[in-house]
Amino acid sequence: MSQIKNMKQMEEKLQRADWKQSRLYLFCNFMALMIISAYSALMLSPTVQRVFPEGGDSRKQMYMIFVMTLMGCVVFTIYALGLFFRHKSGQLGILMALGASRRRLAPGLFREVIVLSGVSAVAGTIAGFPFVWMIWHAFRLLLVDSSDMVLTFDFRCLFISLLFLLMVVGFACLTAWRYLKRTNIMEVIREEHINESVKELGRWCGPVGFLALLAGAVLGYGAPVACHRWFHIYPPAWMSVLYAPVFVGLYMVMLHTVVHGWKSRKKNPYKNIISRSMMKFQGKQTVNNMLVITLLIAGGCFAIFYLPTNGISAMFRYASQPYDYFYNYQADQDVPGREEVEALGREYGLSFQEWKECGYVTLGIGGNDMIEEDEQRYHIEYVPMQSEAKVLSEDAYRVITGLEVDVKPGTYLNLTNQEETALGTNESAKEFTNMVTRRQLRTEFAGYLHYDLLATADTTCCVLDNGDYAQISEGLTDDWRGRFAAFNVDGKDSYSFANAFYHLFVSSFDETCERTAYYDRVQKIRENEEGQEYWGDTDDYVIISYESADSFAFRSFWVYQPDFRILNQNDYLRNMAVMFMMFLFIFIVCMITAMVVCYTRCQSIALNNRYIFDDLKKLGASPAFLDKEVRSQCNNVFKVPSLVGMFAMFLLFAMILYANDGRMVMTEWAAMGICLCIIGLIGGFIYAVYRAAVNTIKRQLW
Amino acid sequence: MLYVKELYKSYESGKNKYEVLKGIDFHVAQGEFVAVMGPSGSGKTTLLNCISCYVPFDKGNIRLGGMELAGLNEDALASVRNTKIGFVFQDFMLLDGLTIRENILVPRIVQGKVEREAEKQAEQLASMFGIGHILDKYPAEISGGEKQRAAVARSLINNPLIILADEPTGNLDSKSSWAVIETFNNAKTQMNATIFMVTHDSFAASFCDRVILLKDGAIYRQLEKWENRSVFQDQLLDAIKEMSSV
Numbered sequence: 001m002s003q004i005k006n007m008k009q010m011e012e013k014l015q016r017a018d019w020k021q022s023r024l025y026l027f028c029n030f031m032a033l034m035i036i037s038a039y040s041a042l043m044l045s046p047t048v049q050r051v052f053p054e055g056g057d058s059r060k061q062m063y064m065i066f067v068m069t070l071m072g073c074v075v076f077t078i079y080a081l082g083l084f085f086r087h088k089s090g091q092l093g094i095l096m097a098l099g100a101s102r103r104r105l106a107p108g109l110f111r112e113v114i115v116l117s118g119v120s121a122v123a124g125t126i127a128g129f130p131f132v133w134m135i136w137h138a139f140r141l142l143l144v145d146s147s148d149m150v151l152t153f154d155f156r157c158l159f160i161s162l163l164f165l166l167m168v169v170g171f172a173c174l175t176a177w178r179y180l181k182r183t184n185i186m187e188v189i190r191e192e193h194i195n196e197s198v199k200e201l202g203r204w205c206g207p208v209g210f211l212a213l214l215a216g217a218v219l220g221y222g223a224p225v226a227c228h229r230w231f232h233i234y235p236p237a238w239m240s241v242l243y244a245p246v247f248v249g250l251y252m253v254m255l256h257t258v259v260h261g262w263k264s265r266k267k268n269p270y271k272n273i274i275s276r277s278m279m280k281f282q283g284k285q286t287v288n289n290m291l292v293i294t295l296l297i298a299g300g301c302f303a304i305f306y307l308p309t310n311g312i313s314a315m316f317r318y319a320s321q322p323y324d325y326f327y328n329y330q331a332d333q334d335v336p337g338r339e340e341v342e343a344l345g346r347e348y349g350l351s352f353q354e355w356k357e358c359g360y361v362t363l364g365i366g367g368n369d370m371i372e373e374d375e376q377r378y379h380i381e382y383v384p385m386q387s388e389a390k391v392l393s394e395d396a397y398r399v400i401t402g403l404e405v406d407v408k409p410g411t412y413l414n415l416t417n418q419e420e421t422a423l424g425t426n427e428s429a430k431e432f433t434n435m436v437t438r439r440q441l442r443t444e445f446a447g448y449l450h451y452d453l454l455a456t457a458d459t460t461c462c463v464l465d466n467g468d469y470a471q472i473s474e475g476l477t478d479d480w481r482g483r484f485a486a487f488n489v490d491g492k493d494s495y496s497f498a499n500a501f502y503h504l505f506v507s508s509f510d511e512t513c514e515r516t517a518y519y520d521r522v523q524k525i526r527e528n529e530e531g532q533e534y535w536g537d538t539d540d541y542v543i544i545s546y547e548s549a550d551s552f553a554f555r556s557f558w559v560y561q562p563d564f565r566i567l568n569q570n571d572y573l574r575n576m577a578v579m580f581m582m583f584l585f586i587f588i589v590c591m592i593t594a595m596v597v598c599y600t601r602c603q604s605i606a607l608n609n610r611y612i613f614d615d616l617k618k619l620g621a622s623p624a625f626l627d628k629e630v631r632s633q634c635n636n637v638f639k640v641p642s643l644v645g646m647f648a649m650f651l652l653f654a655m656i657l658y659a660n661d662g663r664m665v666m667t668e669w670a671a672m673g674i675c676l677c678i679i680g681l682i683g684g685f686i687y688a689v690y691r692a693a694v695n696t697i698k699r700q701l702w
Numbered sequence: 703m704l705y706v707k708e709l710y711k712s713y714e715s716g717k718n719k720y721e722v723l724k725g726i727d728f729h730v731a732q733g734e735f736v737a738v739m740g741p742s743g744s745g746k747t748t749l750l751n752c753i754s755c756y757v758p759f760d761k762g763n764i765r766l767g768g769m770e771l772a773g774l775n776e777d778a779l780a781s782v783r784n785t786k787i788g789f790v791f792q793d794f795m796l797l798d799g800l801t802i803r804e805n806i807l808v809p810r811i812v813q814g815k816v817e818r819e820a821e822k823q824a825e826q827l828a829s830m831f832g833i834g835h836i837l838d839k840y841p842a843e844i845s846g847g848e849k850q851r852a853a854v855a856r857s858l859i860n861n862p863l864i865i866l867a868d869e870p871t872g873n874l875d876s877k878s879s880w881a882v883i884e885t886f887n888n889a890k891t892q893m894n895a896t897i898f899m900v901t902h903d904s905f906a907a908s909f910c911d912r913v914i915l916l917k918d919g920a921i922y923r924q925l926e927k928w929e930n931r932s933v934f935q936d937q938l939l940d941a942i943k944e945m946s947s948v
Contacts, residue, residue: 004804005816017799094795097756098856099784100812101777183776185756189795 007100011108014091021087022116024603028080029120029168030127031596032073033161035589037128039066040160042136042585046152051552051578058579061306065299065586070164072593075292076600077168079285083604084116085175086192092179093189102180109180113172121165128161129153135588139581149577192608201252203260209252216245217652221659232370233377247291250644254290257640258283274616275632278609289601290641293594297645300590301675301682303583305653308674310576313667317452318568322401323486324493326453327505327562328360328390332478335508341487341501348497355487358396361473362480364433364522365389365460367426384440385433388522389426389460390482393469400484401451407465411446415454415461419665426460435522437475441468453486453563458517479512498567505562506549516544516557552578591682594641595689602634606697609633613701623702630697638690646679703896704730704753704864709762711748722748723759724919730864735890735897737907739942740916746900747868749916753898754787754866755779767863784809788857790867794849796841796856802828802848803837806856813860820859827855830892831885847878854885858895865889867899871906883909904942908935917945 004010015022042048043066052059088109095105136151182188220243224235256262258279261272279286329335336344338355345352367386370378391412397405407413412432416425427445434440443464454461464472473481515536524534544554555561555571573580606613613626621629653675657668664672711723722745730736738746752759755771764771766786774782783789788809796805806824810816828834831851836844844852850870857865867886871879883906889895899910907913908931915922922945927934 004800004807004811006814007811010800010804010808010811013804014797014799091797094797095808095812096780097754097783097789097791097795098809098812099780099782099787099860101780103777104780104812183758186751187757 007104007108011112015112018087018091021084024600025080025084026116026120028076028596028600029117030124031592032077033121033124033165033168034127034131035069035124035593036073036164037125037158037161038132038135039069039128039586039589040157041129041153042132042151042582044154044157044160046154047150048578048582049154052582058306061302062582062586065303065590068295068299069586069589069593072292072296072590072597073164074167075289076593076597078171079289079597079604080600081117081172081175082285083600083607085179086604086607089179089188089191093185093191096185096188106176106180109176110173113176114169117169117172118165121168125158125161125165132585135585136581139577139584143573143577143581145574145577149581201255201259203256205252206256206260206262209249209254209256212245212249212252213648214249216243216247216249217648217655219243220246221652221655225659232379234375236376250291250294251287253644254287254294254640255283257290257636258286261636262640272632274612275629278605278612278629278633279636286601286605286637289597290637293597293601293637293641294645294648296590296594296597297642297682297686298649300587300594301646301649301679302652303586303590304678304682305649305675306583307580308678309653309657309668309671311572311580312671312674314572315569316667316670318563318565318572321453321563321565323354323356323453323563324488324565325498325501325562326484326486327560327564328482328484329505329509329560330479330513331359331481331483333509333513335483336501336504338485344501344504345489345497348494348500350494350497351490352487353490355485356400356402357483357485358392358399360390360392360396360482360484361469361476362388362435362482362521363391363472364435364526365426365462366429366431366433367460368428382428382430383526384431385435385522385526387460387520389429389432389462390454391432391469391472392454392461392463392484393466394463395466396469396484397449397463400486401454403449403451405449405463407463407468408446409465409468410443412443412462412464413447413449414445415451415463416448417452417455418450419661420448420450424456424458424460426462429462432462432464432472433522434472434474434476435480435525436477439472439475441472443468454484456517458559493566495566495570498564502562502564502567503549506546506558509546509560513560514544514546515559517559517561518557519559552576591685594645595686598637598641598686598689599693601637602693602697605633605637606630606700610701617702626702627698630701631694634690634694634697638686638693642683642686646682650675650679703732703734703767704898705763705765706749706753707763707765709749709752709764710760711745711752711757712760722919723752726762726916726919726921728914728921728924730896730898732896733890733894734912735886735910736899737910737913738898738900738916739902739904739907739913739938740922741946744916745919746916750866750868750898750900754789755783784812785860786863788860788862788865790850790853790857790865790870792869792872794841794846794853794873796849796852798841801838801840802833802844802852805841805852806837806859808856809860824855824859827858828852830888831855832881845878846874847881850874850878850882851885854882854889858889858893861893862895864896864898867897867901869900869902871901871903879903879906904935904938907938908932913938915941915945917948922948 004013043062052062092105092109133151140149179188220240223239223242227233227235227239261276338357342352364385365387366382366384368380369383369386371381372378392400394405394407397403405413412429414425414427429443429445431440431442449463519536524536527534544558548554613629616626616629654672657672658664706726706728709723709726710721712719712721726749738749740746748757751757753764766782769782771779771782797808800808803824806827807816807820810820825834825837828837831854833848833851833855836848841849854870870882874882886897886899887909890897901907911927913925915924923941925937925941
């Protein structure tokens with residue numbers, strides 16, 4: 001006796017029988033929503049929003065990679081849906097051929113796709129939160145923990161997941177409707193066997209693709225720089241189009257891989273002819289998928305390369321600084337003096353040596369400024385009181401650095417780091433201004449001095465002739481005066497002492513110093529006098545608080561943030577933790593997404609070509625031959641996008657590091673070396689997924 | 703029973719248009735067993751797909767049991783496919799997730815509720831075609847010949863006006879082919895079924911009352927069986943030979 005009495009029961013039984021096909025679709029949907037929900041939850045969490053500067057490059061990069069990940073998720077969700085319907089179409093076609101009308105099939109089909117898409121999408125969305133929570137807490141447990149890293153969610157992030165969820169369900173329903181609408185039933189039945197071949201181009205397309213890739217990278221990166229340097233205009237938004245050759249080039253490289261492969265066939269034109277043909281006839285989607293995989297792997301590498309390129313130079317800087325403790329403070333602040341610090345040191349069993357102290361003044365320095373003409377255009381104009389500068393006398397410089405210096409009257413020497421890559425340099429100053437008396441000292445640039453601890457990105461630091469210094473600093477009040485102090489520990493340093501001293505140091509400042517290094521008092525005075533409001537008084541970005549002296553924002557931006565070697569070395573990872581963890585998370589998400597796309601693409605190649613593998617078996621192909629064919633198919637999907645994605649990003653990073661100052665310094669070489677090691681590790685991971693995909697396909701095919 | 707008049711069908715591939723059927727005219731009477739033969743690309747399967755309303759045709763008329771098929775809406779066409787036509791595919795097209803009994807009953811399930819009477823009819827058809835013992839098995843568990851006989855039983859479950867069969871023996875060995883042709887013969891003799899079959903196999907075609915030879919989308923010749931099967935098969939082979947040499 002038949003257990004099936006009506007259409008609904010039949011559909012339910014068929015769905016149970018097709019569970020394997022549905023499983024891949026469910027898995028892809030679940031993964032996509034989990035990734036989107038986790039990424040958006042973390043990206044929009046107050047924890048991350050607080051740390052990533054608004055309008056800053058790191059935040060833009062985070063958003064950019066999110067868009068790329070979103071694209072990847074859209075691609076593999078749509079693709080998994082396509083696979084699901086390719087299989088489903090045979091069943092639908094048979095039922096249509098046996099007289100089931102659209103109206104009869106529609107309720108069951110829509111119910112099935114809505115349930116499958118909806119349940120997997122909702123489950124994925126929900127799973128995103130424990131997923132991100134687990135990863136974040138694993139980071140905290142295993143890598144680094146700080147007060148900044150307490151993870152909180154802003155549940156408005158669910159809006160993004162909800163949109164994606166609606167897109168998944170909507171697209172599933174649309175696809176179902178498209179299948180039902182088709183009038184050629186034979187096409188529906190044979191859908192599974194239809195090829196998606198790609199238009200063939202000559203063997204030139206691969207090399208030309210690489211050239212386009214290079215041209216796009218150079219043009220896209222170089223054109224905005226040229227805009228600033230030669231034309232003094234802000235690069236217009238359309239200029240991003242100059243990156244377009246990158247995508248065209250990528251497409252051509254992938255197309256070449258799919259259609260021709262990269263090995264010469266002159267000697268043996270029949271070599272790999274079966275695998276090449278199989279690849280070619282699935283070409284369209286394979287090329288599209290390979291493009292997305294490349295972008296995702298490139299995005300992942302972009303995120304993970306951020307860690308060594310930032311970390312190495314900081315670690316090197318800390319290790320090579322000549323003092324264990326180096327700090328400066330405003331003269332009107334009640335900062336602990338030498339006796340007090342030494343007494344604190346004794347509590348920790350420490351004694352100090354090479355104690356150095358000197359005074360400095362903060363003056364207004366003239367310089368070239370970008371004056372906006374309109375929203376697009378600006379010109380460079382000399383402004384007498386452009387910004388603040390910390391100014392030392394020759395004597396003070398000798399005391400604090402132990403180095404000899406001779407500055408001619410009427411000139412100044414500008415401090416920079418050993419590599420001359422520091423940002424706070426100024427070669428164009430014609431005068432210094434005493435901000436209390438408004439007296440000016442005419443001067444001109446006489447060259448650079450190299451001392452890393454005095455060369456900061458935030459404020460220009462200069463050395464004047466002793467006489468000039470005495471003359472210009474006359475009449476300055478204590479809020480425009482400051483002191484540098486430095487000392488070394490006699491023996492082994494103590495983190496506990498450094499931490500205690502740091503908090504004592506911070507707590508000795510009053511609220512007038514509760515500002516960031518970017519808050520420029522000279523610029524504020526000038527702009528206020530011109531009747532303008534200073535940006536630093538309006539932007540939330542510059543607000544920091546003594547209460548969170550251990551936070552990333554405070555330690556990164558406080559104007560008097562000291563350089564305590566042991567504190568910096570130990571806390572570097574902790575201070576940068578949120579940023580690093582976010583980029584590490586982005587890397588994980590991009591790699592998972594890329595690997596899911598690879599895996600589903602390999603699955604679909606196997607599914608679509610299973611008749612060819614059957615035929616090959618019947619024609620006497622050995623297991624070794626079949627094994628080689630499967631590996632060859634998967635190899636193309638995994639290998640080329642991975643190599644192109646990883647090395648394109650490696651070269652881009654090298655280009656950025658070189659373009660920063662027109663050369664590569666030792667720390668940059670070291671960072672690139674670490675990036676190469678990371679590429680090796682990623683390669684190993686991708687190879688493991690590739691092996692798993694090959695083994696799964698082999699199990700499915702024979 | 704089935705009237706086909708001035709039937710035209712073409713396919714487009716890129717900028718090229720291929721005329722597959724070029725004004726086909728013929729009719730099939732009630733209870734007649736008719737085969738269509740012809741070389742590959744002659745339009746046999748396209749003709750069958752047009753009659754079964756699986757693919758739309760460009761112009762012409764198809765009348766089945768007095769009903770004009772051109773111009774019917776989707777619902778009406780589905781109803782024709784369900785109640786007036788039984789279709790047998792070359793590769794069986796059974797649903798892998800259902801038992802043979804359930805597969806035979808699919809056209810009834812599509813109609814609505816399956817009554818006890820329908821189940822009885824499925825069992826009768828199965829025993830008539832020698833597959834009564836495999837009713838509770840799944841397609842993956844039975845032979846190709848058994849699958850095709852199950853497909854024939856499925857095509858008959860709604861007592862259609864005509865059975866359309868597309869190379870029903872194409873994927874079968876000779877023993878199974880024989881069993882399937884026997885099945886069609888039984889349907890014709892015991893149920894007065896009308897059968898229209900596309901085939902390459904002159905042995906299978908020799909069991910028919912009439913054979914239509916198709917060449918380049920047009921009817922080349924029609925042959926009727928007046929004498930015994932073996933003589934008819936020889937006549938068919940001669941006609942095919944002649945057609946190939948023209």
